[in-house]
Amino acid sequence: MKLGKKTLAVVLSAAMVTSLAATSTAFSGAATEVQKTPSSFSWDNASVYFLLTDRFNNGDTSNDHSYNRGLKQDGSVADDMITDAGCFQGGDFKGITQKINEGYFNNLGVNALWISAPYEQAHGYTVGGNGRKSFAHYGYHGYYLLDYTNTDANFGTKEEFGEMVEAAHSHGIRIVMDVVMNHPGYATMYDMNEFSYGTLKSGWESVYYDFGNINDNYYGKIDYNSSANDWSKWWGNDWIRAGIAGYTSGDGNDDLTKGVDYLPDFRTEATGTVDIPEMLRTKWTKEGTLESKTASTNSWFEAKGYAKTVRNYQICWLSEWVREFGIDGFRCDTAKHVENEAWGALKAECVSALNEWKAANPDKVLDDNSFWMTGENYGMSLVPASDYYTTGGFDSMINFENGGGLPALSSLAAKYQSYADQINTNDNFNVLSYISSHDDTLANSKTNADMYYQGSAFQLLPGAIQIYYGDETNRQKLPMVRLDDGTRIGLADHALRSFMNWDSIDEELSQHWQKVGKFRSSHVAVGAGANAAIECSDAQAVAFTRTYSKNNVEDKIAAAITSSENTDVTIDVSSIFENGTQVVNAYDGTITTVADGKVTFNSGAHKTILVEKYVEPVEEPTEEPTSEQPTQSGSEEQPTSDTTGDIATAPTQGGTSGTGAGTQTTPTSNNNASNTTGSNTSSNTTSNDTTGKVATGDATATAALMALLMAAGGTVVLARKKFSK
Numbered sequence: 001m002k003l004g005k006k007t008l009a010v011v012l013s014a015a016m017v018t019s020l021a022a023t024s025t026a027f028s029g030a031a032t033e034v035q036k037t038p039s040s041f042s043w044d045n046a047s048v049y050f051l052l053t054d055r056f057n058n059g060d061t062s063n064d065h066s067y068n069r070g071l072k073q074d075g076s077v078a079d080d081m082i083t084d085a086g087c088f089q090g091g092d093f094k095g096i097t098q099k100i101n102e103g104y105f106n107n108l109g110v111n112a113l114w115i116s117a118p119y120e121q122a123h124g125y126t127v128g129g130n131g132r133k134s135f136a137h138y139g140y141h142g143y144y145l146l147d148y149t150n151t152d153a154n155f156g157t158k159e160e161f162g163e164m165v166e167a168a169h170s171h172g173i174r175i176v177m178d179v180v181m182n183h184p185g186y187a188t189m190y191d192m193n194e195f196s197y198g199t200l201k202s203g204w205e206s207v208y209y210d211f212g213n214i215n216d217n218y219y220g221k222i223d224y225n226s227s228a229n230d231w232s233k234w235w236g237n238d239w240i241r242a243g244i245a246g247y248t249s250g251d252g253n254d255d256l257t258k259g260v261d262y263l264p265d266f267r268t269e270a271t272g273t274v275d276i277p278e279m280l281r282t283k284w285t286k287e288g289t290l291e292s293k294t295a296s297t298n299s300w301f302e303a304k305g306y307a308k309t310v311r312n313y314q315i316c317w318l319s320e321w322v323r324e325f326g327i328d329g330f331r332c333d334t335a336k337h338v339e340n341e342a343w344g345a346l347k348a349e350c351v352s353a354l355n356e357w358k359a360a361n362p363d364k365v366l367d368d369n370s371f372w373m374t375g376e377n378y379g380m381s382l383v384p385a386s387d388y389y390t391t392g393g394f395d396s397m398i399n400f401e402n403g404g405g406l407p408a409l410s411s412l413a414a415k416y417q418s419y420a421d422q423i424n425t426n427d428n429f430n431v432l433s434y435i436s437s438h439d440d441t442l443a444n445s446k447t448n449a450d451m452y453y454q455g456s457a458f459q460l461l462p463g464a465i466q467i468y469y470g471d472e473t474n475r476q477k478l479p480m481v482r483l484d485d486g487t488r489i490g491l492a493d494h495a496l497r498s499f500m501n502w503d504s505i506d507e508e509l510s511q512h513w514q515k516v517g518k519f520r521s522s523h524v525a526v527g528a529g530a531n532a533a534i535e536c537s538d539a540q541a542v543a544f545t546r547t548y549s550k551n552n553v554e555d556k557i558a559a560a561i562t563s564s565e566n567t568d569v570t571i572d573v574s575s576i577f578e579n580g581t582q583v584v585n586a587y588d589g590t591i592t593t594v595a596d597g598k599v600t601f602n603s604g605a606h607k608t609i610l611v612e613k614y615v616e617p618v619e620e621p622t623e624e625p626t627s628e629q630p631t632q633s634g635s636e637e638q639p640t641s642d643t644t645g646d647i648a649t650a651p652t653q654g655g656t657s658g659t660g661a662g663t664q665t666t667p668t669s670n671n672n673a674s675n676t677t678g679s680n681t682s683s684n685t686t687s688n689d690t691t692g693k694v695a696t697g698d699a700t701a702t703a704a705l706m707a708l709l710m711a712a713g714g715t716v717v718l719a720r721k722k723f724s725k
């Protein structure tokens with residue numbers, strides 16, 4: 001018998017809970033001790049980590065079968081590889097919170113999480129398949145909306161959602177919610193029965209609960225055509241277009257009104273007023289929330305003075321997540337199937353809602369960034385002159401150009417130049433680039449996909465980037481499944497959403513991604529700066545500088561990747577560093593001094609050299625014996641190593657030169673020693689993150705440090721010290 005994914009998840013979860021028990025206390029109260037300092041974070045340099053909540057980490061197995069999902073009629077678990085691909089698999093908010101508190105995302109340099117839609121999904125499944133074999137397909141991905149006003153119980157409670165957001169914020173990580181305005185979920189037999197809408201045929205249960213034999217008979221048990229009255233008890237014809245009794249169909253040729261994948265289409269363009277749909281009133285009545293939810297919805301409309309259109313109800317319920325929890329941004333699904341006016345209206349209300357949340361929660365405010373919005377128009381690449389950026393209110397659109405991985409190094413330098421030139425010279429334009437996604441492919445499944453190369457090249461890409469969970473750990477696609485007759489079938493997009501591979505993490509690869517990721521998030525210049533190619537002794541290398549000067553932040557870095565491995569590479573950094581400047585290869589911690597405009601570093605096993613100005617370690621007060629500090633010597637103190645696990649740092653030029661140049665006598669350049677030190681950087685960082693040993697919370701000391709840095713005439717933006725103890 002196969003080990004089902006759910007079983008595996010349960011086992012993993014138990015291990016996680018055990019291992020976390022000892023470390024979680026280190027973070028208690030962290031949220032209240034956040035030091036309010038300027039942040040260098042910019043959405044233009046964002047490192048967004050996209051995960052499907054259901055597929056990431058199971059922090060609470062008691063919610064795994066909410067609404068009887070994945071259960072047979074007798075309550076036993078329907079455990080089958082094919083069924084599981086489209087089933088809820090147990091991941092939840094608690095699991096994400098655990099990973100936040102472990103420092104998992106800080107270690108990667110991640111400063112925003114894009115999570116799948118957290119609100120309630122259709123309880124039942126519909127039928128997915130590829131023509132040879134069908135399987136149960138639930139809304140585990142968040143695209144089968146049932147009710148915007150509550151969390152899905154598989155993911156957890158609203159309280160657990162709030163704890164997750166707060167944990168993220170206290171770790172310097174923003175939360176971006178996937179949202180859908182285009183469509184609700186399908187009518188599933190389970191929901192039809194539960195909420196008394198539509199026309200079910202007798203004997204539907206025997207088909208629905210036969211998980212081992214899921215097929216198109218499913219649809220034979222639903223009568224879509226006979227009773228307009230039955231179907232009016234769903235969303236209703238004034239809310240959605242759907243080709244069923246009593247409903248108007250969309251125009252199949254019109255992107256805005258057609259049913260995408262036969263899903264119902266919300267009438268987002270309609271100007272007529274509507275009531276709360278009967279299905280929701282039925283649901284809320286069963287929950288005992290009808291009165292309160294109706295009242296809060298009505299009070300929003302009264303306060304805003306808006307007409308009760310479909311679009312405005314959606315905006316009311318979606319913006320409430322921002323107002324209640326301080327959600328930092330939305331990723332808008334199927335953007336081209338909804339009018340840009342609707343997106344623009346959503347954006348405006350969410351900007352207001354985030355401002356309201358900040359005013360109500362001044363001690364939890366992360367930075368002064370406005371609400372952010374990115375959108376999906378499948379296949380779109382870099383298109384600055386688009387209505388999405390004007391009418392639609394989008395700050396960014398997902399860039400589909402690199403799905404499956406960046407090009408070979410022969411065209412990488414040109415891509416860097418092109419991206420920086422287009423993206424970073426235009427304040428009204430940005431993209432969110434990715435190499436793997438939930439409905440494209442995984443970069444590591446491509447021929448010749450070297451995830452070390454991708455880890456360097458992708459994370460040094462100009463613009464914002466979206467890491468798909470498991471890019472950094474070499475998570476694999478789900479394999480083909482062998483049917484009883486010997487046929488092998490793929491699992492379509494579900495194969496891209498395998499459970500996070502906590503039990504098979506490629507540690508060396510992961511550390512590589514961490515080093516480059518933290519360099520990126522420490523340097524706003526990487527994603528948001530100007531790019532210039534520079535001379536390099538290794539003809540095979542892509543070598544460049546990035547420079548950024550905006551909003552009183554100055555930042556400069558150089559990098560050389562894809563050279564020969566374990567080779568001394570000489571780079572011309574004269575355009576950004578003066579002779580005599582001490583610089584460090586943040587990848588391995590080696591320090592050297594610029595001479596004749598050049599520096600030489602070893603490319604190491606993974607061909608990655610990340611050059612930043614060396615910043616003398618600043619002694620920080622500690623409440624624990626300094627002997628336990630693993631960071632008092634060598635290059636680990638330079639900011640990119642980021643011993644606090646902080647990510648919103650900008651170790652920019654000039655600021656610390658006054659503190660460093662005059663006092664430092666050591667360290668000297670020593671490749672071997674520094675290499676050794678550098679190789680320990682990641683584990684030391686992890687250690688600090690999980691023990692909270694680095695004591696940086698003393699407000700007086702922090703203020704003094706700030707004053708010192710500012711007095712040095714620099715524009716350093718001080719690290720946020722969120723792990724203060």
Ligand SMILES: [Ca+2]
Pocket residue numbers: 058059060061062063064090091092154
């Ligand atoms: Ca769970």
Ligand SMILES: [Ca+2]
Pocket residue numbers: 182255256257258265266337338
């Ligand atoms: Ca539409």
Ligand SMILES: [Ca+2]
Pocket residue numbers: 044423424425426427428429430
């Ligand atoms: Ca820009």
